[in-house]
Amino acid sequence: MGLNEAPLLFNFEVASSENFTYIPMSVRFNLDRFGLRITLEQWQMLPLEDRKLLARFPVEEDAEIEPNFDHALFEMLRTHANIEPEWFTPEDAPAWRRTDAVPDGVVHQAGLAGLPTPRVAQWAELEPFKRYVLAKLSRKPESNHDFVPAMKEFGTAG
Known part of the structure; x- marks a missing residue:
């Protein structure tokens, strides 16, 4: 499965994400799924197009479906902020x-x-x-x- 054609935002998020100033739920889901943590400041260091791209990744639970979210995030943060996200162990049974x-x-x-x-x-x-x-x-x-x-x-x- 590839990327979604457009960033995945719920209607309630359109205003609250303020044009991707804040981290959309689809990105939060993938961060939690892959065991990655970034700060709002780190998110905001990324160019708008990169933030939109991260919001296009699928939100299925099977990490094998789209294993590149973590790689994309690492590359974007290294390129634009010279930092890496923090790792954590995702919950087994949320x-x-x-x-x-x-x-x-x-x-x-x-x-x-x-x-x-x-x-x-x-x-x-x-x-x-x-x-x-x-x-x-x-x-x-x-x-x-x-x-x-x-x-x-x-x-x-x-």
Whole structure:
């Protein structure tokens, strides 16, 4: 599978990414999938076209489908910032992969937003990438401004 024709952005991200000033969820997914960490400052050192290219990589869980995200990121950071991303060991079984329970963080964020918690059946029907996004947006205890728009976009806000 090759790159997507256009950067993968959800509707709720178009405004919040501010033309790729902030790291889109598709790039966050691939960073987490490959066990790579970059700072917002490092992201912003990359030319806009490189940031858009990184957002075109597929978001399937199988790292064999598109193994070049990590290589592309390393090359871009070396070329434009003379740095390398930090490595970490990805979680073996993150909560978003489970389809038999809604993660606690998502339950908490829904409560903060005054939204009903997605039913387990709704959660299970979501594409894995959308489950990842909701879990990622709900990892901190305080309210996330993108959580409600994401819930609405994914059809889980009620």
